Amino acid sequence: MTAFATQRDAKEFLVGEIVREAERENQPLSEIERKMLYFSETDWTLPDMPEVAESFDREYDTAKYERRIARLADAARKHVDRSRWSAAVERLSEGDHYLLVMVGIAGRPDAMTWKGAVAVLLVLGLTVAGRLAFGGSTLLWTAIALPALVFASRIGTRRPKHV
Secondary structure (H helix, E strand, O other), rough: OOOOOOHHHHHHHHHHHHEEEEHHHHOOHHHHHHHHHOOOOOOOOOOOHHHHHHHHHHHOOHHHHHHHHHHHHHHHHOOOOHHHHHHHHHHHOOOOHHHHHHHHHOOOEEEEHHHHHHHHHHHHHHHHHHHHHHOOHHHHHHHHHHHHHHHHHOOEEOOOOHH
């Protein structure tokens, strides 16, 4: 794994790859969008970050921006050496950096919402109730429940939207 000497080096690498990906997709980041990739309340950031953050808050939809950057980060990660990307994320995780929120969204598997959990529990409950009420083999009830469980788990899966 390639090490980064500082958190700043790691951040510069990740920001550079995300900016390159936006350009590859012919949707470059605005100056404010690019600068917000450097945001941190406690660690190294750009000297004009207070003004940038204020402008960002006024002019941008944070959730939309985070989804866009997460998608770009996911795509950018596929163009670089995986160990180098991981090393940069690991080094950056030693601090408090906004960029990690979006990189984390990009690398996170789909998360189940409460609706999906309720659907799964409902299917399991009905399966057990059916088995107790009507008997039959466990294999038969498993064969009935398995496709329903797969479907139910997808009902409440949250995926980052593409911007």
